[in-house]
Amino acid sequence: MEGPGLITNRRDPWLTPPTAFALLALAVWLAFFWQLGAVPLYDLDEGAFTEATREMLASGNFITPHRDGEPRYDKPVLIYWLQAASVSLLGFNEFALRLPSALAATLWLVVLWGFTRARLDAATATVAALIMAFGLQVAIIGKAAVADAVLNLFIALSFFDIYRWLERPSRGLLLRVYLWLGLGFLTKGPVAVFFPLLVSLAYCGSLGRWRDWLRAVFAPLGWLVFVAVAGPWYLAIYIDDGAGFFQNFFLDHNIGRYGGVKHGHAGFPGYYFVMLPLVLLPFTGWFLRLLPMARALWSDPLDRFLVIWFVLVFVTFSFSDTKLPHYMVYGITPLFILMARHRAALRNRWLAFTPPLLFLALLAVLPLLVGPLSAQANRAHEQAMFADAARVLDWRYLIAVIAGFATVLLLALMPGIALWRRLLLAGAVQTLVVFGTVVPRVFEVMQAPVKEAGQLAARMDLPTVVYRTSMPSFSVYRGAVTPQVPAPEPGHLVFLRVDKLQRLAATRPESSLTVIYRRGPVALAIFGDVAEH
Secondary structure (H helix, E strand, C coil): CCCCCCCCCCCCCCCCCCHHHHHHHHHHHHHHHHCCCCCCCCCHHHHHHHHHHHHHHHHHEEEEEHHHHHHHCCCCCCCHHHHHHHHHHHCCCCCHHHHHHHHHHHHHHHHHHHHHHHHCHHHHHHHHHHHHHHCHHHHHHHHHCHHHEEEEHHHHHHHHHHHHHCCCHHHHHHHHHHHHHHHHHHHHHHHHHHHHHHHHHHHHHHHHCHHHHHHHHHHHHHHHHHHHHHHHHHHHHHHCCHEEEHHHHHHHHHHHHHHHHCCECCEEECCCHHHHHHHHCCCCCHHHHHHHHHHHHHHCCHHHHHHHHHHHHHHHHHHHCCCCHHHHHHHHHHHHHHHHCCCCCCHHHHHHHHHHHHHHHHHHHHHHHHHHHHHHHHHHCHHHHHHHHHHCCCEEEEEEEEEHHHHHHHHHCCCCCCCHHHHCCCCCCCCHHHHHHHHHHHHHHCCCCHHHHHHHHHHHHCCCCCCCCCCCHHHHCCCCCCCCCCCCCCCEEEEEEEEHHHHHHHHCCCCCCCEEECCCCCCEEECCHHHHH
């Protein structure tokens, strides 16, 4: 295999089995399993997912997810089932709650490797898998107790089997596509079906293969498989909860997200032009090198399929009113293959290394930015977090980040080794810095106080409520439903953000408010003296 940007078929002992398997195993451990249970759950997302899982186990209702006693309509049920199975085996802890995502990310990497190996070669497959493992956003969702890693596994499986079917149509392959679509629909709903249908339509249209697409889409047996996989739970939740899930999930959380802003996640028109380079770190320059090759990529059937997959995801979400960085992950799997296949085209060291060096430089100067940012903060919880940030961004943090920066700079300047090899090593360095140094300190500031407050509330064993605060991991660590109330009663232990303390006190001006716990952005308070209760 030769051509512009392509690697010849010379065997590379580091990137072909069995050495490649050892290298990939190390990368998978570092990216998805190292530090998996080392930090508290983050709010809002991990807290909401895991509290729904906790309540599912506590109530025995495995049909309708609930969060703090109220139905949670944000996502279908599969991720809760997977988390429930994990904690049933390993205990209710952060590691077990995140394990389904780590396993899904690992399988996602394996199927990427297998698809690329069959169509290109083992070395290219290994490079693609390493790019995936060391990419910033993939590592984040692979370590998060949310649905995204599981969804992306099924999206990748769907796309890869669609391409296989178009290469050599067979009933078994087509039914397998519908199996993945059904499981994806059970994980996150319509998005798991929409993009495979849209991309396959565009790809078949570009080749004039309309009949093949219509034959695949209007396959009664395929849709029977889809309904058999996804249908029973959707029917069960309708029987258990009525039309609530369908009205809220499909109309509000799908159509509503696209046509309106949910939870304040708005973005400007060019949002993903800014976020995509961050999502792809440290491989941003590698991706940018592909852009001038667009015409050449279009001429190859596999490259064309991968380009259409990425472009349609990018364009679709660019027109969405609700914008989040992880939406781009649905469309970056094809980029891993494209970058790996055309890795020889990466020849400019500064194009390759400027993005990770800028990222690590920003992390290095972060302690210097805390003071000015704190001076501009006007809310008590923000001021408290900046004060904690100044404490945890200490000399150890600085040494670790500067060491990472120096290592990546040395890799940039190192002669005699292909740029893409050095950039993969930079990806390993970035992973070590981010998850070994940055993430633990960020979570120490933002989430450790919530965990402490929840565990303290569990020990106090008082009636407990939440006031004007959305941090569901508190309920997870308390181990009980904690309802939101507009005006807590005397004797109720109240969990809240510290900037809400004055407003809470104003709800009962005739009573004194005692703060029992206060750290960082959160507090526990009670009207009256705790000894009275």
